[in-house]
Amino acid sequence: MKVFKFGGASLKNADGVKNVASIIQQHGPDQLLVVVSAMGKTTNALEKIHAIAAAGQNASSQISTLYEYHQEILQHLFPAGHAAYKAVDTCFEELKTELAETGEFDMIYDQVVSLGEIISSVIVDHYLLEMNVASHWLDAGSCIITDDSYREGKVDWDKTTANIQKLRSTLNKNIIVTQGFIGKTTDGYTTTLGREGSDFSAAIFASSLLADSVTIWKDVPGVMNADPKRLPAAIVFDELPFQEAAEMTYYGASVIHPKTIKPLANKGIPLLVKNFEDPSLPGTKIHECKVDDLPPLIVFKDNQCLISCKVTDYTFVTEQHLSEIFNALSSLDLRVNVMQNSAISFSFCLDFRENKVLSLIHKLQEHFEVYYNTGLTLITVKNYDEKTFEKYRKHQNVLLEQSSRSTLQVLVRP
Ligand SMILES: Nc1ncnc2c1ncn2[C@@H]1O[C@H](COP(=O)(O)OP(=O)(O)O)[C@@H](O)[C@H]1O
Numbered sequence: 001m002k003v004f005k006f007g008g009a010s011l012k013n014a015d016g017v018k019n020v021a022s023i024i025q026q027h028g029p030d031q032l033l034v035v036v037s038a039m040g041k042t043t044n045a046l047e048k049i050h051a052i053a054a055a056g057q058n059a060s061s062q063i064s065t066l067y068e069y070h071q072e073i074l075q076h077l078f079p080a081g082h083a084a085y086k087a088v089d090t091c092f093e094e095l096k097t098e099l100a101e102t103g104e105f106d107m108i109y110d111q112v113v114s115l116g117e118i119i120s121s122v123i124v125d126h127y128l129l130e131m132n133v134a135s136h137w138l139d140a141g142s143c144i145i146t147d148d149s150y151r152e153g154k155v156d157w158d159k160t161t162a163n164i165q166k167l168r169s170t171l172n173k174n175i176i177v178t179q180g181f182i183g184k185t186t187d188g189y190t191t192t193l194g195r196e197g198s199d200f201s202a203a204i205f206a207s208s209l210l211a212d213s214v215t216i217w218k219d220v221p222g223v224m225n226a227d228p229k230r231l232p233a234a235i236v237f238d239e240l241p242f243q244e245a246a247e248m249t250y251y252g253a254s255v256i257h258p259k260t261i262k263p264l265a266n267k268g269i270p271l272l273v274k275n276f277e278d279p280s281l282p283g284t285k286i287h288e289c290k291v292d293d294l295p296p297l298i299v300f301k302d303n304q305c306l307i308s309c310k311v312t313d314y315t316f317v318t319e320q321h322l323s324e325i326f327n328a329l330s331s332l333d334l335r336v337n338v339m340q341n342s343a344i345s346f347s348f349c350l351d352f353r354e355n356k357v358l359s360l361i362h363k364l365q366e367h368f369e370v371y372y373n374t375g376l377t378l379i380t381v382k383n384y385d386e387k388t389f390e391k392y393r394k395h396q397n398v399l400l401e402q403s404s405r406s407t408l409q410v411l412v413r414p
């Protein structure tokens, strides 16, 4: 059996839905489970709607814009009065109900933001049925069980695997269409798996069903040695070892969600990255393989914050100081992207998640003099050669630089 995952870019309008349906129709005789994300930039719009409502303001104009966006798609796909309209209306009713709920910010966020995937999957399912494809809509939350870490749900693999394995008989008769990005707690509340987490959902289904492969359909010809939006001369890899792909995602290559590789590598399931605009292109196969002479791999990670903790009593940076810093980071579930120390100061860079980073700074100020800069970009060059080493080290406004035998990292003010 196979797993396909279609992201927001592939489903951004009615033509996108038609194209996705045609890729599904041509997939061949294998059993198929399809994971879809919210359409276009719907998740960002829902995040904004939730933030407005949580601040006690009226989000009705933003809700109308999102409703119109989906109506336009529906009108190009279905005749008036089709059941798909009612199904989408029900989701928007649910959105209003959830926004009126009182509860913890992150918990309500998940109930609201997850609706983008529900709407998208409802539309794709109805359209496939319209095209005479035996589609079966599945609530991903009935399978993917997480703890109650809202916005970053941690998967209960035993329960999840057992639930997903029960899908085998349905897969014998139907193509399953389900949502990426979302799960449920054992109490039945929806959770999300972290932004851009639909690739991870596809990997969860594939690993539980021991799929033959997972294909994630993107707007690029495959995995490239840099984001082509940043470096138009980037080249496409025919194949990549799991290890190399995992490291790329760790450094921030946004083409694949970082949690995707592990479940697939553990089960030896190949991950194919293909272009939804031209499915005939070979794409990239990520699997257990050896590739010699990989070119330099360049990853740009924006929205970085550099924090420097300065010891003020001339005792130098000791293990005690480091443990205070790492305890604070761990208590807030924050990950360091690069770090460096000198005699009296310890500097590190991390993603700028404003509320959490400001809480961190507050904690650190109990022990150190703290300085910080935001709006930075971390450039990582893996497998650097002489040319790329020189080029990125000479970048203007370098705030921090570090290199090992194979990897160069420079933190710059863009
Ligand atoms: N190394 C890379 N190779 C290919 N694409 C990359 C790479 N790094 C970043 N990208 C970006 O990833 C984008 C595709 O991912 P994404 O926008 O998350 O797709 P979707 O939301 O549809 O799943 C591309 O448009 C490209 O700009």
Ligand SMILES: N[C@@H](CC(=O)OP(=O)(O)O)C(=O)O
Pocket (backbone or CB within 6 Å): 006, 007, 008, 009, 037, 038, 043, 044, 116, 180, 181, 194, 195, 196, 197, 198, 199
């Ligand atoms: N819709 C969610 C989950 C996701 O993975 O989306 P996409 O596949 O479009 O990156 C998000 O935007 O975070």
